[in-house]
Amino acid sequence: xxxxxxxxxxxxxxxxxxxxxxxxxxxxxxxxxxxxxxxxxxxxxxxxxxxxxxxxxxxxxxxxxxxxxxxxxxxxxxxxxxxxxxxxxxxxxxxxxxxxxxxxxxxxxxxxxxxxxxxxxxxxxxxxxxxxxxxxxxxxxxxxxxxxxxxxxxxxxxxxxxxxxxxxxxxxxxxxxxxxxxxxxxxxxxxxxxxxxxxxxxxxxxxxxxxxxxxxxxxxxxxxxxxxxxxxxxxxxxxxxxxxxxxxxxxxxxxxxxxxxxxxxxxxxxxxxxxxxxxxxxxxxxxxxxxxxxxxxxxxxxxxxxxxxxxxxxxxxxxxxxxxxxxxxxxxxxxxxxxxxxxxxxxxxxxxxxxxxxxxxxxxxxxxxxxxxxxxxxxxxxxxxxxxxxxxxxxxxxxxxxxx
Numbered sequence: 086x087x088x089x090x091x092x093x094x095x096x097x098x099x100x101x102x103x104x105x106x107x108x109x110x111x112x113x114x115x116x117x118x119x120x121x122x123x124x125x126x127x128x129x130x131x132x133x134x135x136x137x138x139x140x141x142x143x144x145x146x147x148x149x150x151x152x153x154x155x156x157x158x159x160x161x162x163x164x165x166x167x168x169x170x171x172x173x174x175x176x177x178x179x180x181x182x183x184x185x186x187x188x189x190x191x192x193x194x195x196x197x198x199x200x201x202x203x204x205x206x207x208x209x210x211x212x213x214x215x216x217x218x219x220x221x222x223x224x225x226x227x228x229x230x231x232x233x234x235x236x237x238x239x240x241x242x243x244x245x246x247x248x249x250x251x252x253x254x255x256x257x258x259x260x261x262x263x264x265x266x267x268x269x270x271x272x273x274x275x276x277x278x279x280x281x282x283x284x285x286x287x288x289x290x291x292x293x294x295x296x297x298x299x300x301x302x303x304x305x306x307x308x309x310x311x312x313x314x315x316x317x318x319x320x321x322x323x324x325x326x327x328x329x330x331x332x333x334x335x336x337x338x339x340x341x342x343x344x345x346x347x348x349x350x351x352x353x354x355x356x357x358x359x360x361x362x363x364x365x366x367x368x369x370x371x372x373x374x375x376x377x378x379x380x381x382x383x384x385x386x387x388x389x390x391x392x393x394x395x396x397x398x399x400x401x402x403x404x405x406x407x408x409x410x411x412x413x414x415x416x417x418x419x420x421x422x423x424x425x426x427x428x429x430x431x432x433x434x435x436x437x438x439x440x441x442x443x444x445x446x447x448x449x450x451x452x453x454x455x456x457x458x459x460x461x462x463x464x465x466x467x468x469x470x471x472x473x474x475x476x477x478x479x480x481x482x483x484x485x486x487x488x489x
Contacts, residue, residue: 106257127263128277158210199262210245278325385452395432403464450479
């Protein structure tokens with residue numbers, strides 16, 4: 086037991102079968118689990134978790150521990166982690182003869198390894214410690230009195246009025262607890278997952294624009310020393326801290342995809358603000374939908390050159406709607422077009438949520454406000470009453486011309 090570095094962070098330790106059990110302080114828990122993973126070349130995943138805060142029993146001794154410290158404690162949260170090569174608790178996807186199935190030499194990593202890690206939170210009450218030597222009957226009476234006092238201080242939300250501290254009781258498997266798979270560093274080290282902190286370092290580098298593999302490896306080698314500075318240094322062939330190029334590429338791609346697939350509304354607002362700062366004469370209006378207040382979606386854009394063309398050739402405008410192209414998203418695109426000496430040019434565009442006259446009229450009012458010179462004599466449009474009514478309402482009774 087002394088040969089393991091992770092065991093040095095466990096106090097009051099004892100052996101239960103193929104497991105090392107004992108108490109770990111909260112600041113040392115993460116490093117203890119990391120050292121255990123490095124020394125045993127095993128990875129674990131969360132299988133179950135929960136809380137035992139609703140229990141009403143007060144304990145004074147941990148099961149299997151020979152020493153009774155006299156400090157009362159109650160159970161808090163717990164978590165159970167299974168070996169990655171543990172039992173298969175999900176069904177494999179079945180395939181029919183008609184399906185084209187990719188050949189897999191190994192359908193699953195699971196091989197019924199029974200090794201598990203158990204972590205129990207213990208809420209201890211140091212001020213209620215029973216220290217004075219006493220007989221069996223007096224000890225039982227003192228414990229009953231202390232337990233009643235602790236339960237009486239419990240609030241409805243699970244907290245306590247008495248001062249308490251949190252510690253963790255852990256059960257960590259040794260090599261003998263694993264079955265049906267190799268624990269050799271040459272084999273098990275390569276099958277490990279990439280360490281979480283190492284993944285975070287890669288993602289930070291990707292956000293900074295660093296993509297060269299050699300530079301990333303140099304940064305990760307330095308970060309690994311910091312991550313494992315208070316514990317065991319990983320072996321050279323550990324995939325967890327020295328992943329192959331393919332793993333690094335996958336992590337960078339996943340980070341890029343997650344970064345680029347954020348809130349579309351926020352990203353659009355940020356992009357439009359950037360455009361406006363770059364050229365203040367370009368006009369952009371974005372109003373996201375709000376179902377609670379009944380506000381409808383609206384987006385309008387007009388650059389300076391479009392405004393100049395509209396001022397010159399704005400006596401005749403064409404309002405064109407792209408029917409059946411954007412309506413699958415419940416958004417409808419309208420283009421305001423003028424005829425120049427050479428061709429037709431789009432001088433404004435707006436995207437709205439509905440195609441009724443009130444929505445179109447609101448968008449045309451905004452366009453008119455942005456362009457006070459706009460007084461078209463003729464409005465060309467398809468045969469759509471919503472567009473005709475909106476044009477007559479916004480402009481000074483223009484003549485409506487129909488287009489096929």
